[in-house]
Amino acid sequence: MDAKEQEFLDYVQGGGQVETEDWMPDEYRAKLIKFIEMHGNSELMGVLPEREWILRAPTLQRKLALTAKVQDEVGHSQLIYRVVEDLGKPRERCLDDLISGKSKFHNVFHYPTKTWGDVGVIAWLVDAAAIISQKALLKCSYAPYARIMKKICWEESFHILHGRDVVLTMMLGTDEQRELVQEALDRWWGPLMQFHGNPISREEDPMYVWRIKSQGNEEARQQFLDGYVPQIWELGLTVPDPKLRKNEDDVWKYSEPDWDELKRVVTGHGPKTAERLELRRTSREETAWVRRAVLAEAA
């Protein structure tokens, strides 16, 4: 690292923020693009597990809330890809790399949504896990990304309320409804525990070193457990991990998450990865003529 890069590193580690036009080391720019692009991909792929449930939503209120949530997510991906575009990677290339499997998206969006119970658990707990990561980006060293995160976190907090309400209504309903929620929690617990990544120390995490993230993976997971396990218990649900408990030192203990599964899934081998990427690929091909028509008009 040369003196100029070291100066930059000291600056961001001291809480300094950078704007698009500022000088930045190539490595920092590459890391930013990789991280932010994966976030954009995740918001976009996050639409797919939920979109079909807009039709099946069992009341008008739920249908409206779910449509709004899914719309927010596409809107987030649009905003996030714009940040990536300013850093030098156009949206079309992000979409190409997403479809070809070259870039990644979050583990939780590679799984099926089996019942309305999953819809509630996703909106409540997957969004809760996500908002913990996203709140830690409010202090991101890259200022444009930190700024859009304000809007994103604000909207995500509504998703959590919607999800909690879906779950609560079912828990107050019939035995079969409670079973639907418990089964969904059983399915999602593994991916939720993997969500924040393996517990490498933050000093070894390049995203923390450059202050793209402001917390380590394990800190995020502890925060999730602290915020949500008591609520899960309060609703009468059982967390499918016999080792889960909070020690006297206020640290949550749990069974080792399946890191091999996480690796398999995020490298494109999740249960729904191929099908969802295929949907995105075919719909992109089928609508290519529209983009050509719009571009011709703009030229």
Next chain:
Amino acid sequence: MTDQVQKILEIADDELILGWRNSEWTGIAPLLEEDVAFSSIAQNEIGHARALYERAAQELGTTADELAFDRSPEEYRCSRLVQLRLVPDWAATIARHYLYETADEERIGVLKQSEDAELAGLAAKIDREEAYHRMHAQMWFERLHDEPRFKAALDELQPLLDVRGEHTPEFATLWEEMTSVRRSLAGATW
């Protein structure tokens, strides 16, 4: 059922079914901007359906959700036009959007003149949102009006606009799925 309630249900059914059909583009539209636009339009439409069902429910002594989900498929009065599954055909989708919004402006205009002040107020509120749908439909109409596939879609779909009380096979599939969670457990609230 009075003619007025019948008319309100007709519009509500159109808005509910078209709301779903428009939301089918969420996540897979040609441009991210159109994902957002179509799902925003879908939200408005489902919201309009809810308001209109609520209004009809007052007269019929039932609830908006029961009207939206618990009638038998034959009872829905939606136009054949809104029933069609058009994804991934963007030209046909825009043709439907344009035909529907143009016709909808006219009937909402009639409701706005209603002697029933509450209904006229509701129609005015709906129309304020529909104005943006019309702008969006018009923008795409201008972009695509020279495309042969768009012109063909307009010709093909236009006659379906006023066909009511007849359902496409696609509607039966849609109804099955739309009501599946609700029908899955007797006596459950959601």
